[in-house]
Amino acid sequence: MKLYEKKEACCGCGACGDICPVGAIHMVSDEEGFRYPEVDGKKCIHCGRCEQVCPIKGEKAGRGENLYFGVQAKDEALRRASSSGGMFPVLAEYVFRRQGVVYGAAFNEDMDVVHREAWNQEELEALKKTKYVQSNPAGVYRGIQEHLKEDRWVLFCGTPCQAHALRLFLKRPYPKLIVADLVCYGAPSPGVWASYVRYLERKSGGKMTQFCFRDKRNKDNGHVCAYVADGREQAHSLYGDVYCRMYFSNYIIRPSCHACRYCTVDRDSDFTIGDFWGLEKVRPDMEDGMGTSVVILHTKAAREIWEQVKEELNWFACKEEDVLQPRLKSPTEAAGGRKRFMSLYKILPFSIFRNAFTGIMFFRDLWRRVTNG
Numbered sequence: 001m002k003l004y005e006k007k008e009a010c011c012g013c014g015a016c017g018d019i020c021p022v023g024a025i026h027m028v029s030d031e032e033g034f035r036y037p038e039v040d041g042k043k044c045i046h047c048g049r050c051e052q053v054c055p056i057k058g059e060k061a062g063r064g065e066n067l068y069f070g071v072q073a074k075d076e077a078l079r080r081a082s083s084s085g086g087m088f089p090v091l092a093e094y095v096f097r098r099q100g101v102v103y104g105a106a107f108n109e110d111m112d113v114v115h116r117e118a119w120n121q122e123e124l125e126a127l128k129k130t131k132y133v134q135s136n137p138a139g140v141y142r143g144i145q146e147h148l149k150e151d152r153w154v155l156f157c158g159t160p161c162q163a164h165a166l167r168l169f170l171k172r173p174y175p176k177l178i179v180a181d182l183v184c185y186g187a188p189s190p191g192v193w194a195s196y197v198r199y200l201e202r203k204s205g206g207k208m209t210q211f212c213f214r215d216k217r218n219k220d221n222g223h224v225c226a227y228v229a230d231g232r233e234q235a236h237s238l239y240g241d242v243y244c245r246m247y248f249s250n251y252i253i254r255p256s257c258h259a260c261r262y263c264t265v266d267r268d269s270d271f272t273i274g275d276f277w278g279l280e281k282v283r284p285d286m287e288d289g290m291g292t293s294v295v296i297l298h299t300k301a302a303r304e305i306w307e308q309v310k311e312e313l314n315w316f317a318c319k320e321e322d323v324l325q326p327r328l329k330s331p332t333e334a335a336g337g338r339k340r341f342m343s344l345y346k347i348l349p350f351s352i353f354r355n356a357f358t359g360i361m362f363f364r365d366l367w368r369r370v371t372n373g
């Protein structure tokens with residue numbers, strides 16, 4: 001039994017693995033380094049639950065009564081420690097005040113990105129900031145359901161497909177669940193990321209212990225990458241980082257992301273959070289280079305929570321057209337030759353894979369210059 005017809009029809013949310021009552025589903029990495037479910041036909045009892053939970057097949061939310069805001073956390077340290085304006089940690093604090101639990105993406109000891117829980121500010125640190133790597137949410141849907149059944153407050157923050165999968169997994173609304181999803185450019189390959197980490201570790205001569213994709217030291221809205229390997233910090237521009245260039249040039253994104261259903265303002269979440277692109281046109285007085293979140297409220301529950309947290313924020317209301325960045329309109333297009341490039345990933349060491357990419361970019365830029373006169 002196969003759960004998806006073609007790669008575009010599986011976003012790797014892992015909800016099918018979490019719901020299977022007999023443990024028949026395992027997530028296995030493919031030759032591009034993305035996880036896909038495999039079903040053990042001997043264990044499967046044909047209950048159909050894995051099909052019901054799949055966000056690619058499930059019905060999506062319709063048009064909600066969306067409200068749009070630009071947001072900066074008043075607490076400057078908190079905003080600096082986040083990728084955009086710090087809306088996520090403000091929601092997390094709301095849940096901690098109610099003795100609840102927060103789920104988000106963090107690096108583990110091998111620098112893989114996994115979803116995990118946090119019960120206090122100290123544990124929240126690892127969940128803050130964007131990780132441009134597809135996260136592994138294994139076990140999280142089940143864990144959230146258990147906490148909700150114990151009548152706890154739960155905040156989940158993740159990609160829109162994970163948020164939709166969570167709704168399908170739970171089947172019914174829970175008044176103490178808050179779901180925040182992100183504006184999402186696409187999920188880069190965890191396999192390519194792992195190879196990049198090992199490459200940097202070899203270059204630095206020691207283990208990597210931190211990586212920040214959106215460091216704000218230059219007050220440029222987080223366009224610096226900084227990492228610590230062998231106890232030493234290295235920093236360079238976001239677009240100077242070869243892994244990030246592969247990502248933003250659309251070579252290492254999951255196939256399903258190029259056909260994503262969630263590149264819209266209508267979501268299966270309470271809140272959508274992203275970077276406020278084009279702030280300088282809407283509110284130039286608020287552009288200080290330290291990050292601003294665009295926040296979309298979708299539900300009545302979100303509007304009620306907003307009333308209780310807005311005192312902690314500098315904010316302004318705006319219109320849908322003020323926030324409509326590309327990823328709220330259509331999916332990221334795959335780079336020409338993406339599939340061929342990714343076929344090199346399993347056969348080449350990262351140092352050569354990297355050189356192949358640099359070569360492709362050189363000829364692509366040259367071609368553009370020649371054809372543009």
Ligand SMILES: Cc1cc2nc3c(=O)[nH]c(=O)nc-3n(C[C@H](O)[C@H](O)[C@H](O)COP(=O)(O)OP(=O)(O)OC[C@H]3O[C@@H](n4cnc5c(N)ncnc54)[C@H](O)[C@@H]3O)c2cc1C
Pocket residue numbers: 081082083084085086087088089103104105106113127128129130131132133134135157158159182183184185186187188273274275276277293294325327
């Ligand atoms: C892969 C990816 C692509 C993105 N693309 C865009 C985009 O095109 N346009 C845009 O405006 N915003 C995008 N964002 C969202 C943006 O970068 C910020 O995450 C968002 O604005 C929240 O910032 P914050 O300051 O409120 O909180 P932060 O403290 O920065 O919190 C970030 C939140 O994102 C979660 N998170 C981090 N990495 C991942 C991951 N790999 N998978 C799932 N959840 C994760 C964390 O758990 C945390 O809850 C993207 C985020 C990710 C992870």
Ligand code: SF4
Pocket residue numbers: 019020021022023024025039043044045046047048049050051
């Ligand atoms: S049909 Fe049921 S038993 Fe079979 S893989 Fe799906 S969830 Fe598991």
Ligand code: SF4
Pocket residue numbers: 003004009010011012013014015016017036037050053054055056165
């Ligand atoms: S539930 Fe998620 S991981 Fe499973 S087949 Fe559907 S998209 Fe893929």
Ligand code: SF4
Pocket residue numbers: 011159160161162184185186187254256257258260261262
């Ligand atoms: S682009 Fe779409 S399919 Fe890909 S991770 Fe984001 S929400 Fe999921």
